[in-house]
Amino acid sequence: MTATPGTSPTAPVPSHIAILDDEPDITQLLAGYLGSHGFRTTQLHSGRALMALMTADTPDLVLLDLGLPGEDGFVIARQLREHWRCGLVIVTGRGDAVDKVVGLEVGADDYVTKPFDLRELVARVKAVLRRLAPEPGAAAPAPALVASPAPVDAVHDLSAGRECLHFEGWTVDVAARRVVGPDGVEVALTTGEFDLLLTFLQHPGRVLSRDFLLEQTRGRESAPFDRTIDVQVGRLRRKLGAEQGEGLWIKSVRGAGYLFVPRVTSTLSV
CATH class of the missing domain: 3.40.50.2300 (Response regulator)
Known part of the structure; x- marks a missing residue:
């Protein structure tokens, strides 16, 4: 610096x-x-x-x-x-x-x-x-610091402690690969479904292409007409129970990919 x-x-x-x-x-x-x-x-x-x-x-x-x-x-x-x-x-x-x-x-x-x-x-x-800039005569602005967040890359620093990601009442224990719903009940995900969810949680609010998601979860690029990611997204939506009621948390963006809508927070514990 x-x-x-x-x-x-x-x-x-x-x-x-x-x-x-x-x-x-x-x-x-x-x-x-x-x-x-x-x-x-x-x-x-x-x-x-x-x-x-x-x-x-x-x-x-x-x-x-x-x-x-x-x-x-x-x-x-x-x-x-x-x-x-x-x-x-x-x-x-x-x-x-x-x-x-x-x-x-x-x-x-x-x-x-x-x-x-x-x-x-x-x-x-x-x-x-x-x-x-404040208007002339306006009251002094509030302090710039609103809250004291963890470093932005702390969610990827597993050496600092046990990492958990949270959204809409759900908790994802990254190290244990456990997903627990708002009711406290654990939801079983396949390896591919968990990797897909984790990728979305690490990139909230960003449109992710199918190629990117396949690379992150399978380590390969998609072939023509490969619908692997679409199938997994559908299964993940059903297991999260977010296909109806509160709307899609994993939003389809036509011609671009998928967008994870909920706000994601992280906590670290020893």
Whole structure:
């Protein structure tokens, strides 16, 4: 984590921009350009580093890359929206329309695809900051920190303790591979069904293609007319009892794949 030098005490307080990207060349480029426009910047290369910064020195706005190795940018975006009040601009090479829609739906203020014009990016950053600025004479905003979340990648850090994922009253014990419903009754899933559910829980609010799901659960790509995932999704829906009543938790997105709708939380115990 690197930060630009502070300004003199008499200068206006500059807006603080956090830049999260796994490529140092990009964070350095953006930090230099934003710094030349009067912003204070912090360069970051992992979700864990961003969560530490959010607690220690909450930025006014985060520039977030979605393509972080071993991390899901949409999960990070969701964490930011649930726990902090700050601007969020997704800056990514993923220009697919579905990704844009999901990015905006999880709470991003803007979505910029690479390659981008630096001047346009700065203009978009300023526009978001203007929208977030309080009206003259308005009461001071509430503290930026809404709650103290676990690090975004703690759900994947099994060494920190026993991991359980929760949604709609359900509990999934990852290590024991147990799924328990709201009534406390364990539901038996096959290996493939459990792996499929776990993949959805690790990517909530994101449209997942059939190829991706098959790769994650079977370690292979789909063949033409392969309906394996569709069959497993149907079985999983029935076992979760979510085919009717409360609606589909695993939503079909025509031509794209599947979307896990419920909010997912995690706990770790010794």
